[in-house]
Amino acid sequence: MRHLLRQARLERGWTQAEAARRLNMSEREYRHLELGTRKPSLDNLRSIHRVFGIPYEQLVEGVFGDKTRCAP
Template identity: 40%
Template sequence: MSLETKLRKLREQKGWSQMDVAHQLDISQSAYNKWEAGQAKPTLQNLQKIAEIFEIDFIDLVQAQIPNIDLSNAKFENSQSLIFDSTIENINYSSPELADKILENQQQMAKLMENQNKLIEILLKK
């Protein structure tokens, strides 16, 4: 099943509009519409978010698409990750917020690495 068909079916199963899904993904409705229409493909980060909001396994979402996934845009765009710059000396290392953010980033990285490993395993089997 194509990704666009899978996205539409998952959305319809939840009874959500395209706007509902776009809002949860923090993207425009027109961007999401392009994914369902097959006119554009979501980034790996957005695929992970899609799997989470539809409560499905990432691999189940992308398995049929693996040969077609565009990895050229597999960056951490708009990532919530901490960025350390020249103001590093001003960071309060005992801050609970910093510790929470670091833990959150570690969890996100672990999820991405787990999914990357699954993709590699599938590609090696082909």
């Protein structure tokens, strides 16, 4: 998902601070999502879908499809 977020943000010409403001979260929280060091909450997924227009399927696959980050 981190690549989706970064790409969507850059396509709009937004800084991380601007993206965070539009998603109603802290810049730090957004930065962690974009870096992939934290997984988004359901509310965050909804906001990302609404603001960036990324389909839910892509978001969920980006969050849970990475087998290297799943617990055994």
